[in-house]
Amino acid sequence: MSILYRSTRGGQNGISASQAILQGLADDGGLFVPETFPKLAISMEQLSGMHYREIAYEVMRLFLTDFTEEELKACIAGAYDSKFDTEEIVPLVQADGAYYLELFHGATIAFKDMALSILPHLMTTSARKNNRHEEIVILTATSGDTGKAALAGFSDVPGTRIIVFYPKHGVSAVQEKQMVTQKGENTYVVGIEGNFDDAQTGVKKMFGDATLKADMEAKGFCFSSANSINIGRLVPQIVYYVYAYAKLLGEGHLHDGEPMNVVVPTGNFGNILAAYYAGKIGIPIGKLICASNENKVLFDFFMSGCYDRNREFVLTNSPSMDILISSNLERLIYHIAGDDSEKNAALMRQLAQTGRYEITEEMREQLSQFAAGYATEQETGEAIRRLYEKTGYVIDTHTGVAASVYQRYAAEAKDNTKTVIASTASPFKFSRSVMEAIRAEKCAEEDFALIDELSAVANVEVPAAIEEIRTAPIRHTTVCATEEMQAVVRRILGV
Numbered sequence: 001m002s003i004l005y006r007s008t009r010g011g012q013n014g015i016s017a018s019q020a021i022l023q024g025l026a027d028d029g030g031l032f033v034p035e036t037f038p039k040l041a042i043s044m045e046q047l048s049g050m051h052y053r054e055i056a057y058e059v060m061r062l063f064l065t066d067f068t069e070e071e072l073k074a075c076i077a078g079a080y081d082s083k084f085d086t087e088e089i090v091p092l093v094q095a096d097g098a099y100y101l102e103l104f105h106g107a108t109i110a111f112k113d114m115a116l117s118i119l120p121h122l123m124t125t126s127a128r129k130n131n132r133h134e135e136i137v138i139l140t141a142t143s144g145d146t147g148k149a150a151l152a153g154f155s156d157v158p159g160t161r162i163i164v165f166y167p168k169h170g171v172s173a174v175q176e177k178q179m180v181t182q183k184g185e186n187t188y189v190v191g192i193e194g195n196f197d198d199a200q201t202g203v204k205k206m207f208g209d210a211t212l213k214a215d216m217e218a219k220g221f222c223f224s225s226a227n228s229i230n231i232g233r234l235v236p237q238i239v240y241y242v243y244a245y246a247k248l249l250g251e252g253h254l255h256d257g258e259p260m261n262v263v264v265p266t267g268n269f270g271n272i273l274a275a276y277y278a279g280k281i282g283i284p285i286g287k288l289i290c291a292s293n294e295n296k297v298l299f300d301f302f303m304s305g306c307y308d309r310n311r312e313f314v315l316t317n318s319p320s321m322d323i324l325i326s327s328n329l330e331r332l333i334y335h336i337a338g339d340d341s342e343k344n345a346a347l348m349r350q351l352a353q354t355g356r357y358e359i360t361e362e363m364r365e366q367l368s369q370f371a372a373g374y375a376t377e378q379e380t381g382e383a384i385r386r387l388y389e390k391t392g393y394v395i396d397t398h399t400g401v402a403a404s405v406y407q408r409y410a411a412e413a414k415d416n417t418k419t420v421i422a423s424t425a426s427p428f429k430f431s432r433s434v435m436e437a438i439r440a441e442k443c444a445e446e447d448f449a450l451i452d453e454l455s456a457v458a459n460v461e462v463p464a465a466i467e468e469i470r471t472a473p474i475r476h477t478t479v480c481a482t483e484e485m486q487a488v489v490r491r492i493l494g495v
């Protein structure tokens with residue numbers, strides 16, 4: 001069966017997977033969704049004996065039906081290899097009554113690696129399949145994590161170049177060091193004298209600049225984007241939920257058909273949507289528990305049926321969840337409207353005009369599988385400390401939000417269903433906040449001292465991704481004013 005994609009706003013349909021991956025966002029501003037959902041054709045028992053790469057193939061072949069077996073297997077083999085620091089790819093760790101799915105063993109020790117390590121392969125394969133011969137230029141603005149994961153993913157991938165803009169004075173020392181030491185002859189990292197919004201606006205302007213586009217095409221380049229609305233990032237994320245279920249089944253923690261709850265620390269709604277999609281293809285998902293930090297726009301939405309981004313933006317210790325416009329939620333809205341693009345488009349127009357929308361009672365009834373909670377900074381710290389004191393296991397701040405929300409949910413709902421918590425970053429990426437949570441006080445030491453202490457406390461070796469940047473030479477030193485971004489891109493590409 002071949003699966004085609006359409007826009008959540010109705011402007012495009014009948015799009016192949018490879019075209020959707022190349023295009024990223026639909027022409028009408030909507031997101032690509034599968035027109036129908038495939039079903040897993042293989043038994044859970046068979047899956048339970050498979051390696052991550054084999055499960056990845058069984059899941060992704062259902063969605064990327066215009067890829068040949070050979071193409072897809074090559075993409076998977078190129079992504080989930082020794083870049084990961086464990087042969088298992090995603091270890092599942094049992095602690096304090098839950099199963100932590102460690103999605104942070106890739107090159108940049110955050111869960112973005114799960115998708116960004118394969119996206120470059122999917123993109124170059126898609127270009128080849130569609131007879132596109134331009135060199136793909138990925139332009140990304142980053143507030144820290146996505147930029148590094150995209151750089152690592154596209155580094156030295158033939159047929160691509162990647163240019164990342166970051167706010168020169170707006171990322172952590174570790175995040176900056178991770179980016180400016182990036183290797184790869186096709187990677188470019190540029191600091192801008194401005195904030196993240198300036199970087200984002202500058203990149204969007206370039207995407208919309210017809211003269212630049214024409215000049216690029218004349219030189220054999222085309223722009224693309226690696227951000228999380230691309231279906232090529234969503235599909236690889238479904239895999240690890242299937243893997244988690246198969247693993248729990250294989251180890252006898254679950255019997256076939258028994259439901260599994262999932263808790264996801266959520267920002268842009270991509271990760272939890274992948275869990276929802278895992279349910280759609282046949283994994284017995286019980287509750288999908290959406291965990292927010294103090295930017296609790298999603299919690300309020302699930303409680304009230306009203307999405308309202310008109311509120312203050314809070315800076316927290318789980319920065320990758322500091323988001324008020326949760327782009328991937330649009331896909332869920334479309335599905336709960338009964339795959340109705342008109343209804344969805346009307347709500348999205350309201351969102352653009354007023355910053356809010358309200359769903360109907362009928363749509364709310366479709367959300368019964370979801371539960372939601374949020375954790376304050378203090379509750380997050382307490383969850384990290386409590387888990388550490390009880391079990392010795394150390395989690396990062398994003399995962400801490402999820403652990404806190406889960407604890408309250410399990411107690412209030414009296415729900416004993418086996419539960420997987422998506423563990424989205426290595427604690428070493430947020431050593432200061434994690435050590436402050438464990439010590440329950442501010443830390444005065446510099447970052448690398450805290451990293452060493454965390455290693456001792458957690459009894460975990462410092463990951464290579466962190467060890468490397470201690471001594472790695474700086475390779476990228478370009479800094480420019482916001483207005484100069486396009487000039488820098490032209491200089492890099494020679495257009």
Ligand SMILES: *Cc1c(COP(=O)(O)O)cnc(C)c1O
Nearest residue numbers: 266267268269270271320424425
């Ligand atoms: C991106 C990110 C999230 C949020 O994931 P979404 O798919 O945007 O909901 C959570 N934790 C970490 C560490 C992340 O990098």
